[in-house]
Amino acid sequence: MTTVVVDPITRIEGHLRVEMDLKEIKTSKGTFSVVETARCCGELFRGFEIFLKGRDPRDAVLLTQRICGVCPAPHGEASCEAVERAYGIVPPPVSILSRNIMHGAYYIYDHVIHTYILMGPELGIICKYPPMVPPALGKEGIAKLGLGKSYAKAIEIQRLANQIVALWGGKFPHFASQYPGGLTAHPTPARVADTFARMVKIWEFVAIDMVRDINAIINASSKLGEKISSILDVDFKGLESLGVSTGNFLSYGVFPDYEDYDDWLDPSKRKKALFRSGAWSNGSFKTFDEEKVREYIKYSWYSGESGLTPFKETTIPDRNKSGAYSWIKAPRYNGMVYEVGPLARMINTFGTKWRVKRVHPVTGEDYGDFVYEMRNPNGSVLDRIVARVACTIIIANKMFEWLEAIKDMENEKIINFKNYPSSGEGYGLWDAPRGALGHWLIVKNGVIDHYQCVVPSTWNFSPRDDSGKPGAVEQSLVNTWLPKNMSVKDVCNALYPEKDVNLSPVGINATVSWGDALAAALKPLGLEKLNLEPAGGAEYNTTLALMAVRSFDPCIACAVH
Amino acid sequence: MAEYVEVYRHSIFYRICHWSIVITGFILAFTGMQMGGLYGIRILPNGGVLAVHLAVGMIFGGLWFLMFYYIVVKEWKWFGLQRIPYAIKFLIAESLAWLGIGPHIEDPRGYDPEKGEYVEKIIPTEVMVWWIYFALAMLMGITGLAMYFRAQFAPLYSIAGAIGQFFGTSNGYAVIRAVHRLGMYLFAMVMFMHVYAVIIFQVLGSMITGKRMERVKTKS
Amino acid sequence: MKTVAVMGAAAFLDTYGVELAKAINEVKDYWHICWLNGAACTGCTISFAQSVNPGLLEIFTSILVGNSGLPIVLPDYMETLQPASGTLAEELINRWKKGSKGRRILIVEGAVPKKGFCQIHGKDFYEHLQDVAPYADHVIAFGACACFGGVPSAKPNPTGVRGVQEFFKEAGINKQVINIPCCPGNPDHLVITLSAVMLGEKIELDKYNRPKVFFGKLMHDDLCPYRPYYDRGIFAEKPGEEGCRYKIGCKGPMTHTDCALRKWNGHLSYCVEVGAPCIGCAEPGFPDNFEPFYKPVAELPAVLGFGPEKIGEGILAATAAGIAIHGIRHVMSKKSEDREKKR
Numbered sequence A: 001m002t003t004v005v006v007d008p009i010t011r012i013e014g015h016l017r018v019e020m021d022l023k024e025i026k027t028s029k030g031t032f033s034v035v036e037t038a039r040c041c042g043e044l045f046r047g048f049e050i051f052l053k054g055r056d057p058r059d060a061v062l063l064t065q066r067i068c069g070v071c072p073a074p075h076g077e078a079s080c081e082a083v084e085r086a087y088g089i090v091p092p093p094v095s096i097l098s099r100n101i102m103h104g105a106y107y108i109y110d111h112v113i114h115t116y117i118l119m120g121p122e123l124g125i126i127c128k129y130p131p132m133v134p135p136a137l138g139k140e141g142i143a144k145l146g147l148g149k150s151y152a153k154a155i156e157i158q159r160l161a162n163q164i165v166a167l168w169g170g171k172f173p174h175f176a177s178q179y180p181g182g183l184t185a186h187p188t189p190a191r192v193a194d195t196f197a198r199m200v201k202i203w204e205f206v207a208i209d210m211v212r213d214i215n216a217i218i219n220a221s222s223k224l225g226e227k228i229s230s231i232l233d234v235d236f237k238g239l240e241s242l243g244v245s246t247g248n249f250l251s252y253g254v255f256p257d258y259e260d261y262d263d264w265l266d267p268s269k270r271k272k273a274l275f276r277s278g279a280w281s282n283g284s285f286k287t288f289d290e291e292k293v294r295e296y297i298k299y300s301w302y303s304g305e306s307g308l309t310p311f312k313e314t315t316i317p318d319r320n321k322s323g324a325y326s327w328i329k330a331p332r333y334n335g336m337v338y339e340v341g342p343l344a345r346m347i348n349t350f351g352t353k354w355r356v357k358r359v360h361p362v363t364g365e366d367y368g369d370f371v372y373e374m375r376n377p378n379g380s381v382l383d384r385i386v387a388r389v390a391c392t393i394i395i396a397n398k399m400f401e402w403l404e405a406i407k408d409m410e411n412e413k414i415i416n417f418k419n420y421p422s423s424g425e426g427y428g429l430w431d432a433p434r435g436a437l438g439h440w441l442i443v444k445n446g447v448i449d450h451y452q453c454v455v456p457s458t459w460n461f462s463p464r465d466d467s468g469k470p471g472a473v474e475q476s477l478v479n480t481w482l483p484k485n486m487s488v489k490d491v492c493n494a495l496y497p498e499k500d501v502n503l504s505p506v507g508i509n510a511t512v513s514w515g516d517a518l519a520a521a522l523k524p525l526g527l528e529k530l531n532l533e534p535a536g537g538a539e540y541n542t543t544l545a546l547m548a549v550r551s552f553d554p555c556i557a558c559a560v561h
Numbered sequence B: 001m002a003e004y005v006e007v008y009r010h011s012i013f014y015r016i017c018h019w020s021i022v023i024t025g026f027i028l029a030f031t032g033m034q035m036g037g038l039y040g041i042r043i044l045p046n047g048g049v050l051a052v053h054l055a056v057g058m059i060f061g062g063l064w065f066l067m068f069y070y071i072v073v074k075e076w077k078w079f080g081l082q083r084i085p086y087a088i089k090f091l092i093a094e095s096l097a098w099l100g101i102g103p104h105i106e107d108p109r110g111y112d113p114e115k116g117e118y119v120e121k122i123i124p125t126e127v128m129v130w131w132i133y134f135a136l137a138m139l140m141g142i143t144g145l146a147m148y149f150r151a152q153f154a155p156l157y158s159i160a161g162a163i164g165q166f167f168g169t170s171n172g173y174a175v176i177r178a179v180h181r182l183g184m185y186l187f188a189m190v191m192f193m194h195v196y197a198v199i200i201f202q203v204l205g206s207m208i209t210g211k212r213m214e215r216v217k218t219k220s
Numbered sequence C: 001m002k003t004v005a006v007m008g009a010a011a012f013l014d015t016y017g018v019e020l021a022k023a024i025n026e027v028k029d030y031w032h033i034c035w036l037n038g039a040a041c042t043g044c045t046i047s048f049a050q051s052v053n054p055g056l057l058e059i060f061t062s063i064l065v066g067n068s069g070l071p072i073v074l075p076d077y078m079e080t081l082q083p084a085s086g087t088l089a090e091e092l093i094n095r096w097k098k099g100s101k102g103r104r105i106l107i108v109e110g111a112v113p114k115k116g117f118c119q120i121h122g123k124d125f126y127e128h129l130q131d132v133a134p135y136a137d138h139v140i141a142f143g144a145c146a147c148f149g150g151v152p153s154a155k156p157n158p159t160g161v162r163g164v165q166e167f168f169k170e171a172g173i174n175k176q177v178i179n180i181p182c183c184p185g186n187p188d189h190l191v192i193t194l195s196a197v198m199l200g201e202k203i204e205l206d207k208y209n210r211p212k213v214f215f216g217k218l219m220h221d222d223l224c225p226y227r228p229y230y231d232r233g234i235f236a237e238k239p240g241e242e243g244c245r246y247k248i249g250c251k252g253p254m255t256h257t258d259c260a261l262r263k264w265n266g267h268l269s270y271c272v273e274v275g276a277p278c279i280g281c282a283e284p285g286f287p288d289n290f291e292p293f294y295k296p297v298a299e300l301p302a303v304l305g306f307g308p309e310k311i312g313e314g315i316l317a318a319t320a321a322g323i324a325i326h327g328i329r330h331v332m333s334k335k336s337e338d339r340e341k342k343r
């Protein structure tokens, strides 16, 4: 048996190793290597759940942000809500609204950076869509070939979005202002206006550019499906047949209604939140129940009892445990594997058919609704990336409503816990960009006695559980084609044989095929062997597998903490 | 029945010095509490508290210097360090008496009109009150100056940092500041006891008028 | 080089912006960068991406060597941004090693844990460090974790992390590290330091190897715009209130940083400005020495958990009680004396 190992997987957060055992399939066109079974290994451990013990609960809001510099905001929120629940206090509406605004901008940055900087290059290459490829030929290339046009713009936009986070949070990554009971930054007219000005530019990018790009990918995906099906003689529909997961989708909901926080406080309800909670499975919506979350550790480098709830479980590192292969634990809901992320959010809130308005917030111009119906009921690369874009537009739209509402609100004093209770327990459940995030906390003698985080990437990138069920990503890799001895250039030339890329605008006098053009860009960087992994005397092209993995937006610092 | 005679007990200089110290002490305490954010005290809403605190602190220091000088030159007989063992003996004996274990010592104070001098001017424990006051004033002065002139007091910061290890901080500034703050309470404590003492030993008036009816005694 | 000569080195280090881009443009050679991530949260990479004037995009697309199309600051290796994964990624480190002498910069993000807690390509992170360190002409530790261990070093430091300089000492690697702390590192600090390195400017370091231009001043004494509040005794009693943030735990009085001046995300804001305390992330000993974050600096915490004012209040209460008891007995005994006299 051949095992292909990709380590490190780059353009993600953190240290992820993926091992894929291959099998051969025979079709009328020959034998091809596909993945039989896969293992995800989280390769970093820092021990937040250990060192948080004994500290002031309020410090957790700042410390847990440092679990991940890509998604510090959701950790701050989950932690803050856990502390609030433990203390039995509720933030005033103005704080909820302010938090929504800060976290909304943060969300846009995160989805933009994933769509373009982390995931985009593969999409651009495989779908022959130059704006999403990195701007390898500099400003000239952008101006004359459109190479990296969207990639470049995304860098600017994520920066604008983070400036909004900084306006409300002091800085980003790792904002300073979230505090149990409120938010320390007041909604001053200047802050609201500065946010609004930036949001208009951001909205235009999200609702116009991003939709144009994702539509291009959706179209290209069908053609890709036809091509690959004919090359391999299999039934492959494109990106909707890639990275197929479980069909179980979990979300905790995100962005509470500031006028009805009671709806938010019971995580099984959250009907009024912008995205609601739910545990979709077998094609239908199910109500979420916090008590059904468990973590298993048979295959993780920890000792102690497996299968406990977050209020009970432990974190005792044991790197030499036999049979274990990852620092990531295996969370299960109701004993089953669930996928979390934008797709889970969309499906639990809107079902499988989505319609998102695109009306310009200033000019009122209507750009037409963005409509999409889920292609693969079990989830796929395409459904995931489209869901991410849809979420981004929905939030960008909502930002303007929130800004409008906060204009008329007086800032209420936030609560200060000079005499906060010295014991209590609570959880904070919040959907992070990568999915359902929970922090569980027990306070004793005024300090943290127990802290557990079950994080989106812990769900998606989990190893096998005690019953041997592989995690969502491990399952999604099964049957992925790893072209043998074919470079990226070869694959692209096979998919797009026509010579139609004119390089003369950048001083190269030639019209070449897409694969050759890419090769010309990759060669000076020493990257001809991009995504090729040696194994068993051959080289396997891992591009499709990497796309499947990246479509979940991996974050290993989060997954392990 | 004992006889009494009116005696000029405190010079005008000494009285002015004393009350100036009291006044500056209060100003320092209140501006200090304002800076430390204690008890919501705010006596100077818009002024520079630190500047006032520092300026008054300097005056306070100067007054202490004068008082020290006066004590050493004029009152050493009563307030000299050599009297401390005697004061402690007195304190122990009186405490035991208070608990009912031994006899009271008779009030030793007395004035000999013939010689025109005191046989004993003070309740013996007053000498300790004076030196404790003095030590606290020094402590406040040094820690106060150290907080302001950090560079010049760098060695003190290292020492304070080392001591802080035992109290959960390695920050010298924090330790110095905490000591300065604690010093205020100690000052207040001594002052309370002092005020109580001057009342029960009936000497309060003398610090105002300068005169007191002293018991007539002869050295025997 | 001209730009720098005209401005003077110190002024150069203190500025940023178009001038910087221009100055770097005058260096006509690649600078090979190897950016390694250890026990990190990748916040420092994200922070770097927030850079303005020059922004990340400019750094990678405008500041090119001639018309090669290749950026002057060429990250040969940078996990979070580079196209290559797996075996090819490892190969890229070798390319960096072969880069021209004098032009190889190693940037480290994240702390260095003990064996087994951080592995890349089947090799421990510290082994990677050991491996590349000899080739580095300049080493920059970016962010609190790489400098001093940062958040993962919080007691009990479950994975035994330490900063790069400390690890080098342990491993017998005799290399000077330029420490650019804060959590995350400030993009300005990195871009300016990189430029200075590339232009051959001498960077003056403090005793913790932090560039003095950024970390030479105590925020509380030299830079904080809320200092007038402090001097007047106007304090925010709760997070979010106006006034000096001292009483809500501001660690500005012990933190050397230019946050108050330079700020973050395009010079927009910083921790204290939004009504929160500084938590001292620019200092060694962060976070342990600065926690609890919302507790004022000067409190001497211990003596069984009682601070000076609690002890002081206790002493005063005891004094008052003592005086009261003594006073009552004094009065009583006076009365009985009088009665005896009357008899």
Ligand code: HEM
Pocket (backbone or CB within 6 Å): B025, B028, B029, B031, B032, B033, B035, B036, B037, B050, B053, B054, B057, B058, B060, B061, B140, B141, B143, B144, B145, B147, B148, B177, B178, B180, B181, B183, B184, B187, C298
């Ligand atoms: C009776 C004498 C004094 C009292 C009761 C007093 C009280 C105080 C108090 C309560 C504080 C606030 C400390 C804190 O926040 O914990 C303070 C601060 C201060 N005191 Fe005094 N003080 C006295 C004498 C002095 C003297 C003699 C000086 C110096 C000449 C001085 C210099 C300072 C300084 C510089 C500070 C500010 C420390 C800072 O920067 O925060 N004090 N004082």
Ligand code: HEM
Pocket (backbone or CB within 6 Å): B009, B018, B021, B022, B025, B026, B122, B126, B127, B129, B130, B133, B191, B194, B195, B198, B203, B204, B205, B206, B207
């Ligand atoms: C910061 C506060 C004060 C300081 C530093 C201070 C200091 C002193 C000192 C050093 C003496 C001389 C030694 C002694 O006789 O014990 C003294 C005497 C005296 N003080 Fe104060 N004092 C303070 C507050 C007060 C107050 C508030 C009162 C009155 C209510 C008071 C009344 C007296 C009297 C009556 C004497 C004369 C004792 C005698 O004649 O034997 N003092 N004080």
Ligand code: NFV
Pocket (backbone or CB within 6 Å): A013, A068, A069, A070, A071, A074, A075, A432, A433, A434, A435, A437, A455, A456, A457, A458, A554, A555, A556, A557, A558, A559
């Ligand atoms: N997984 C994850 Fe996060 C997110 N989004 C966590 O809450 O990335 Ni670092």
Ligand code: SF4
Pocket (backbone or CB within 6 Å): C219, C220, C221, C224, C225, C226, C227, C228, C230, C243, C244, C245, C246, C250, C251, C252, C253, C272, C278
């Ligand atoms: S304590 Fe903080 S907010 Fe107050 S003056 Fe110092 S640095 Fe500024």
Ligand code: SF4
Pocket (backbone or CB within 6 Å): A171, C182, C183, C255, C257, C259, C270, C271, C272, C277, C278, C279, C280, C281, C282
């Ligand atoms: S203000 Fe303090 S906590 Fe905030 S970034 Fe600067 S040094 Fe760090």
Ligand code: F3S
Pocket (backbone or CB within 6 Å): A066, A069, A173, C040, C041, C042, C043, C044, C045, C109, C110, C142, C143, C144, C145, C146, C150, C151, C182, C183, C184, C185
């Ligand atoms: S990597 Fe992260 S934890 Fe701090 S030092 Fe940098 S922000």
Ligand SMILES: [Mg+2]
Pocket (backbone or CB within 6 Å): A049, A329, A452, A453, A454, A455, A560, A561
């Ligand atoms: Mg966990």
